[in-house]
Amino acid sequence: MSTQHNVPDGWAGTIDGAGQGALDGVRIADFSRVLAGPYATMLLADLGADVVKVERPGTGDDTRAWRPPADHDGTSTYFLSVNRNKRSVVLDLTTDAGREQARALVAECDVVVENFRPGTMERLGLGHNELRARRPELIYCSISGFGGGAGAAIPGYDLLVQAVGGLMSVTGTLDGEPVKAGVALVDVITGLHASLGILAALRHRDATGQGQRVEVNLLGSLLSAMVNQASAFAVAGVVPGRMGNAHPSIAPYETFPAADRPIAVAVGNDRQFAALADAVGEPGLALDDRFRTNTDRVAHRAELRDLLAERLRAAGADHWAAVLLAAGVPAGPVNTLDEAFDFAHKLGLPGIVDIPAAPADGTQGRSSRQVASPIALSGTPAQYRLPPPRLGEHTAEILDRLSHQPPAPPGAAT
Known part of the structure; x- marks a missing residue:
């Protein structure tokens, strides 16, 4: 029997996909890995999209190996955090057969999401121009570190972007060294921007029948997210510095030492x-x-x-x-994370959900403990249909279906 924790009515979403999601019928071929792309596609999957996660043979998504910590099956909790509600298919994109399978998958999808270095998908024959020439209604989302121009060769790692993008220069104590945020905040912000861009492109396609390319990058997302600090420079030429927990424009707006914490x-x-x-x-x-x-x-x-x-x-x-x-x-x-979840529970806000998995083909099902979606929709709430997949868990199922699908003609609607 499935259970829910800390998720009240109106926020809970549905376990096992009961009900209709806002994005039911939208299919996404997800070639992304690590954080920004997978976070974006998980948000869309929570809202009902059918997401197929394309992974490389042997290792899959890089974050599968980012442990400790891990769950009881040895799966990285990092990977688990952004890959629920997806199916995993292993394709070797270095081979003609793997690339042809990828094109067959894209032919039945509405959206492609990728975060390879700029130019990689083009070299694989899976670039925006080639795929949209076949299907003009396709939405193609590219996520990069520093755009496709002069910064194309710079690796897009969150720590690097926090450093060169100015976030670390305003984070930390006045007399201390620059400090990164405690999570990969730039990746998360970029994932949010990517999902918003995809939703806007879907809305445009609904109206016109035409797809388009959506491009976001980590540096641009960070500069936008620096809001008042970035505006201080853009408008007034002020280059802000580190102030600890104080605010440059408001006081008192910071932390103070109480008797215990x-x-x-x-x-x-x-x-x-x-x-x-x-x-x-x-x-x-x-x-x-x-x-x-x-x-x-x-x-x-x-x-x-x-x-x-x-x-x-x-x-x-x-x-x-x-x-x-x-x-x-x-x-x-200033709470620790366990205290933060407890605080949310006391307020009746979403916290943690347990996603069960029904046994398949006689195998033992498994459940996954997940942080609840923060998006509350009264008519089409978030869905918790599938736990994060094992590497290649759905390869046979998906390839079998693709092998029985007639090839889609250029420009054919799904």
């Missing part, structure tokens, strides 16, 4: 600051000329931090979080 306080306006001052027993701070407005508080950030830190050290982070939230001040402790 840090607490984050995010004051966004003068009303919230007055409530904060009153809650910590210093109502006069809101009338102090140094702190009366946000601009004043930013100018006197260090003095304000010292005053607030002295008060907040008097009690634990959970105490202050309760007091400040009751007063309307955004605040909360």
Whole structure:
């Protein structure tokens, strides 16, 4: 019997694919690997798309070997994090037979997603121009590190992009070294951009019958995601630096040391600051000329931090979080990941789901513990149909179907 954890009605989605997904009928040939591409295709698969993950013989997706940690079957938890609701087919794209099988797969798909180095798919005879010449309605999404021009040869690794793209320059303490984010944030952002571009292209195809190429790259995605920091440079020529957990334009908006662990306080306006001052027993701070407005508080950030830190050290982070939230001040402790999932559960927000797998051909089925989709759709909720596949788990099934399919004529609709 399948179970769900931390996923309330309205957010839960459906286990085993009950109900109809928003993207039912959309087929995706996924040639991507590692994170940005697989994350994009998993999001689309959660919404009902049929995703076939094309993997190379022997090793498959690079992340299959990125362990520890691993689950009880020895599968990398990294791979498991972005590959549910997909079927895996092993194709050797270095051979004529493998490439022909790939073209047969694409012939029945609406979308192709790939994140090889620019030019690789073209050399394999699977490039955008060749495939769309056969099927003008095809949507072809290419994900790269640095675009297809002068940066085509630069490997697209998240750490590298965080470094050269400026994110590390604004992450870390003022007197410390640049620091990367604790997850491959650029890959995740790029995956989101890719999935959005694909959805826009599908909408356009619905209206016109024509496909198109969708291109996203890690560097461009990061520069867009730097939002206010990037705008400070683009508009005012300001090159921001590291400020620890402080904010360049708002104060107090950072972490403070409570008696037991840090607490984050995010004051966004003068009303919230007055409530904060009153809650910590210093109502006069809101009338102090140094702190009366946000601009004043930013100018006197260090003095304000010292005053607030002295008060907040008097009690634990959970105490202050309760007091400040009751007063309307955004605040909360710096949680570990287990505490974060527990917090989401207490709020009735999605957390973890268990995806069962029905036994196939007499073999033992398996389940997979997954982080729930954050997208809530009231009519077509996310679906949890399949656990992440074993390497080549569906090769025989898919190749058998393709071998019995008549070749699609150029421009034929699926």
